[in-house]
Amino acid sequence: MWLNGLCCGGLCGVGEVLKGGQQHPFDDRQDQEELNPCSDCGTHGTRATPKARPHVVMGCTPSILSSNNQQQQQQQQHPRKDSSSLYGGNLSNAGSGTLVADNNGASGNKFTNNAALNQAQMLGYGQGGKDVIAAGGGGAGPGEKEYPKKDSIVSISGLGHVSVVSNVLRRPTIGSGTSSSSGRYGHRQSSLALTPEEEPLDSYPRLISDLKFPNLLPPNPPIKILIAFCKNDPVFEALATACHRLNFEPTFVKSAETAIEAFQNVATGGHHIIVVDARYPRIIEADVLGRSIRNSKGSQHTTMVAVVKKNLFEKDDTAVISLLDVGFNRCIIESPHVSICSSELRQIQHSLVRPQNVISTQQALYTALYRSREAVIITDDSLRAQYANRASEKVLNMKLDEIVGRSLNDLVTADISNILSHTTRHKDYEGFISTRRKSQETLHIHVRAVPVSCIGRSPTHLVLILEQTSGTTLSALASDALQALPHGKEVARGSLHSIRRGSFDVRSIASDGLRRTSLAKLSQLPLEAPITKVLSLLAQVQENCSSDEAKLLDRVMEFLKREGLYSPQMKEIRTEDPVATDLIGALLTQGPTNILSSRRSSNDSIIRGGGRPSTGSIVFNKTRESSQLSELLNSALSWDFEIFKLEELTEKRPLVCLGLELFRRFDVYNTFCCDEVTFKLWLIEIEKKYHSDNTYHNSTHAADVMQATACYLQQLSNRETKVMDRMDEATALIAAATHDIDHPGRSSAFLCNSDDRLALLYNDICVLESHHAATTFRLTMADDKINIFKHLDRESYKLARSIIVDMILATEMTRHFEHLAKFVSVFGTDVDSKETTHDNDDNQILIRRMLIKCADVSNPTRSLKFCVEWARRIAEEYFTQTDEEKHRNLPIVMPMFDRTTCSISKSQIGFIEYIIHDMMDAWNSFIEMPEIVRYMEHNYSKWKLFEEQGINTLSDIKRKQLTLNSEATGSSSIEEL
Numbered sequence: 001m002w003l004n005g006l007c008c009g010g011l012c013g014v015g016e017v018l019k020g021g022q023q024h025p026f027d028d029r030q031d032q033e034e035l036n037p038c039s040d041c042g043t044h045g046t047r048a049t050p051k052a053r054p055h056v057v058m059g060c061t062p063s064i065l066s067s068n069n070q071q072q073q074q075q076q077q078h079p080r081k082d083s084s085s086l087y088g089g090n091l092s093n094a095g096s097g098t099l100v101a102d103n104n105g106a107s108g109n110k111f112t113n114n115a116a117l118n119q120a121q122m123l124g125y126g127q128g129g130k131d132v133i134a135a136g137g138g139g140a141g142p143g144e145k146e147y148p149k150k151d152s153i154v155s156i157s158g159l160g161h162v163s164v165v166s167n168v169l170r171r172p173t174i175g176s177g178t179s180s181s182s183g184r185y186g187h188r189q190s191s192l193a194l195t196p197e198e199e200p201l202d203s204y205p206r207l208i209s210d211l212k213f214p215n216l217l218p219p220n221p222p223i224k225i226l227i228a229f230c231k232n233d234p235v236f237e238a239l240a241t242a243c244h245r246l247n248f249e250p251t252f253v254k255s256a257e258t259a260i261e262a263f264q265n266v267a268t269g270g271h272h273i274i275v276v277d278a279r280y281p282r283i284i285e286a287d288v289l290g291r292s293i294r295n296s297k298g299s300q301h302t303t304m305v306a307v308v309k310k311n312l313f314e315k316d317d318t319a320v321i322s323l324l325d326v327g328f329n330r331c332i333i334e335s336p337h338v339s340i341c342s343s344e345l346r347q348i349q350h351s352l353v354r355p356q357n358v359i360s361t362q363q364a365l366y367t368a369l370y371r372s373r374e375a376v377i378i379t380d381d382s383l384r385a386q387y388a389n390r391a392s393e394k395v396l397n398m399k400l401d402e403i404v405g406r407s408l409n410d411l412v413t414a415d416i417s418n419i420l421s422h423t424t425r426h427k428d429y430e431g432f433i434s435t436r437r438k439s440q441e442t443l444h445i446h447v448r449a450v451p452v453s454c455i456g457r458s459p460t461h462l463v464l465i466l467e468q469t470s471g472t473t474l475s476a477l478a479s480d481a482l483q484a485l486p487h488g489k490e491v492a493r494g495s496l497h498s499i500r501r502g503s504f505d506v507r508s509i510a511s512d513g514l515r516r517t518s519l520a521k522l523s524q525l526p527l528e529a530p531i532t533k534v535l536s537l538l539a540q541v542q543e544n545c546s547s548d549e550a551k552l553l554d555r556v557m558e559f560l561k562r563e564g565l566y567s568p569q570m571k572e573i574r575t576e577d578p579v580a581t582d583l584i585g586a587l588l589t590q591g592p593t594n595i596l597s598s599r600r601s602s603n604d605s606i607i608r609g610g611g612r613p614s615t616g617s618i619v620f621n622k623t624r625e626s627s628q629l630s631e632l633l634n635s636a637l638s639w640d641f642e643i644f645k646l647e648e649l650t651e652k653r654p655l656v657c658l659g660l661e662l663f664r665r666f667d668v669y670n671t672f673c674c675d676e677v678t679f680k681l682w683l684i685e686i687e688k689k690y691h692s693d694n695t696y697h698n699s700t701h702a703a704d705v706m707q708a709t710a711c712y713l714q715q716l717s718n719r720e721t722k723v724m725d726r727m728d729e730a731t732a733l734i735a736a737a738t739h740d741i742d743h744p745g746r747s748s749a750f751l752c753n754s755d756d757r758l759a760l761l762y763n764d765i766c767v768l769e770s771h772h773a774a775t776t777f778r779l780t781m782a783d784d785k786i787n788i789f790k791h792l793d794r795e796s797y798k799l800a801r802s803i804i805v806d807m808i809l810a811t812e813m814t815r816h817f818e819h820l821a822k823f824v825s826v827f828g829t830d831v832d833s834k835e836t837t838h839d840n841d842d843n844q845i846l847i848r849r850m851l852i853k854c855a856d857v858s859n860p861t862r863s864l865k866f867c868v869e870w871a872r873r874i875a876e877e878y879f880t881q882t883d884e885e886k887h888r889n890l891p892i893v894m895p896m897f898d899r900t901t902c903s904i905s906k907s908q909i910g911f912i913e914y915i916i917h918d919m920m921d922a923w924n925s926f927i928e929m930p931e932i933v934r935y936m937e938h939n940y941s942k943w944k945l946f947e948e949q950g951i952n953t954l955s956d957i958k959r960k961q962l963t964l965n966s967e968a969t970g971s972s973s974i975e976e977l
């Protein structure tokens with residue numbers, strides 16, 4: 001039976017009891033705002049009906065239920081003196097009634113805070129309410145009615161009401177000491193119970209201190225053990241028999257993939273122990289499996305054991321250490337003896353599994369804290385915030401990652417020595433302080449500071465409970481609202497004022513005709529855009545100025561009325577060189593026509609043969625094991641990363657290798673709560689979708705863009721003020737990896753001209769980029785095995801999706817100048833970009849778009865040998881397109897890109913001059929990576945030189961590359977340029 005199974009917390013007494021295990025308590029949609037009248041009695045407000053939230057502490061099944069009741073405003077606050085543990089310090093002292101029950105709905109000796117105790121006490125339930133609240137077990141069956149009895153589990157409403165949820169059959173005797181053999185925790189009959197032979201839960205007598213600061217009891221199922229062994233040898237047999245003897249529930253699997261699947265299985269997974277055979281790394285890669293399990297949701301309290309060969313211990317401990325580093329808790333030596341295996345497992349159960357199970361219950365307490373309406377911040381002994389709940393984000397108007405890690409001195413403006421003078425003497429402090437909200441506005445707020453000693457006797461942590469009194473709340477809200485209001489006469493259309501002002505006169509409508517009526521209505525509608533306001537202000541200025549000024553203003557207004565304020569006027573970009581004109585025109589033009597190119601021709605036909613070579617599966621293990629590869633991946637965040645060497649080592653499949661390395665470095669597995677195996681399978685599928693026969697738009701380009709993205713992210717993460725959070729980093733890497741997926745090696749204009757199905761599907765608009773974004777999600781969501789988003793909650797998924805889609809679409813070049821202009825207008829090259837706020841959704845979008853754009857066309861900013869190779873590859877792809885256009889008699893998008901006549905050097909000069917130079921200048925001022933500008937300038941001068949030397953065609957470039965490569969065998973780092 002669920003604790004919160006009653007309609008209004010049982011006030012009406014006719015509430016229907018939900019059947020245990022029903023969907024209701026698990027359903028997030030139940031988390032609605034309170035104050036609904038009870039549907040059964042129709043009278044009692046359910047304001048304080050506790051919200052029941054499921055908590056997964058091990059595996060995937062919720063096992064603990066927490067509820068949090070907002071205490072009645074007027075109710076007297078009792079001084080709270082108890083504080084001796086981290087839990088006790090915060091939850092005990094929180095003013096809201098917080099009650100945590102197990103998944104049988106019994107609070108038992110789970111957690112009850114002081115506010116809940118006080119509420120119960122006021123209603124006369126037991127001495128101090130403690131016996132009542134702590135009692136557990138028993139209870140009515142589904143549908144039975146309940147009447148308050150003294151010895152009952154209570155549900156406490158914010159209105160101060162207590163309702164009965166279940167009866168207590170045996171009343172515990174508080175303070176009567178512990179039972180002879182139980183000790184503190186000896187009361188559960190379970191393989192997980194701390195002393196399994198003891199009495200049932202509800203008859204265990206508890207100490208008062210246990211009630212105030214208890215360890216929540218862990219969930220109570222038998223021990224589930226997952227055994228991943230590739231063969232049934234004697235070691236396996238001994239282990240299996242030992243499990244049987246210990247009454248463990250084993251699952252046997254033979255590979256890493258099936259192990260992950262078994263562990264993640266919602267119904268049967270979530271094992272307490274996983275034993276992995278680490279003796280045969282070629283069959284089961286224990287380290288990869290270990291990392292994947294650790295990155296799986298609900299694995300943080302699973303004990304992982306590796307079985308290793310005896311000689312592993314005899315040699316040196318590096319192999320053992322590396323297993324421990326990836327998340328194994330223990331390495332045991334292989335043994336074919338059942339008694340040895342039994343004893344090992346027994347010891348693991350006692351020394352690792354039990355403490356883990358107790359610790360796992362913290363999750364419920366953290367959830368209670370997170371849901372609390374009081375702001376709770378916990379600092380360490382040097383007063384740095386270590387924990388902050390959701391309410392504190394609101395109070396301080398800061399994001400969690402801005403609070404955590406910050407010194408208390410930065411969070412409050414008051415002198416905190418007063419607080420410390422109390423807390424260092426183990427005394428609570430109560431009073432008012434001023435908090436420093438991010439908007440620099442201060443907020444006076446009531447604070448209770450409670451010192452907590454986690455180790456030893458002196459305080460190791462400080463718990464701060466910030467309570468907004470109604471006055472402070474209102475003033476903060478009022479000032480927030482005032483700030484949001486438009487000032488002076490500029491009351492926005494759509495605001496209350498404007499709507500009233502715009503309400504139309506019924507009589508005038510009646511006298512005018514229907515058409516005029518609707519026009520009148522239209523003009524009154526709140527449709528005014530900011531630009532309309534600017535225009536009307538300029539029109540006002542025009543009335544009082546000289547005729548010359550008025551003419552000038554006319555021109556200004558003319559420009560402002562054009563669509564696409566940030567789009568460059570293509571016709572105005574006139575390059576002197578026809579090659580550059582062709583290229584820039586093609587890049588900036590949406591749809592089938594190259595707006596800059598005047599030549600249209602179609603003549604020689606060159607047949608482009610061959611389909612896509614088979615993608616095959618990658619031989620990942622082999623390449624991973626190669627020391628060359630791991631050495632190469634060590635430099636994964638260097639701007640001089642050897643991308644073409646990676647392409648060679650991975651047999652043209654560099655994305656999986658580099659992707660896994662970068663995801664690991666940026667902790668993407670944790671951010672997405674998703675294991676490495678899923679990411680690996682995902683990367684394999686994504687890479688397969690890149691066309692390896694494209695010379696440029698293949699998976700090496702994707703890997704290169706991902707690598708540039710990672711370098712930029714790395715650079716941004718070194719900043720004092722955080723620009724990107726973990727989700728931003730993870731999504732940026734994913735967008736980079738997928739941004740050109742399934743690229744056909746032809747431009748969007750080509751697809752439009754050839755009536756390709758993609759052009760028809762996307763109406764000639766953003767054809768390729770729309771296809772890349774759509775393919776990414778279609779592919780990922782189609783198969784759970786590769787669905788890297790599967791563990792994100794709906795909100796996080798929506799956020800991740802919107803960022804990824806937006807970033808992929810930003811790589812579309814027709815909006816290049818628009819993105820650049822917007823970025824420069826906010827983070828302009830002259831102003832110190834560090835001073836510009838990044839913490840603004842619009843600015844964040846600008847940064848993300850610029851980041852992926854600069855990564856996408858970073859090739860001219862890499863060292864010369866890479867820059868030349870990329871230029872060769874893109875030229876080859878352009879030439880192939882021209883070949884096909886000629887062959888199929890299609891309009892030629894870039895007529896100058898003919899393989900027999902085109903100057904590649906000239907195309908690069910134009911590309912750098914018109915597209916790359918300003919963008920990289922702006923990006924460098926923001927990100928501070930001078931090497932990109934130095935490389936770009938060096939490459940530019942080299943292309944000029946090549947051009948003078950007549951190095952133009954593909955074969956010229958190939959010859960030049962040979963000399964460059966032999967020159968570069970020394971080093972080509974930026975320092976030597």
Ligand SMILES: Nc1ncnc2c1ncn2[C@@H]1O[C@@H]2COP(=O)(O)O[C@H]2[C@H]1O
Pocket residue numbers: 583587740811813856857859860870871874907908911
């Ligand atoms: N070195 C280069 N020279 C000419 N065009 C380039 C070069 N690098 C990238 N591009 C173009 O810039 C475009 C950016 O978006 P895409 O990757 O879709 O396609 C790219 C190429 O068409």
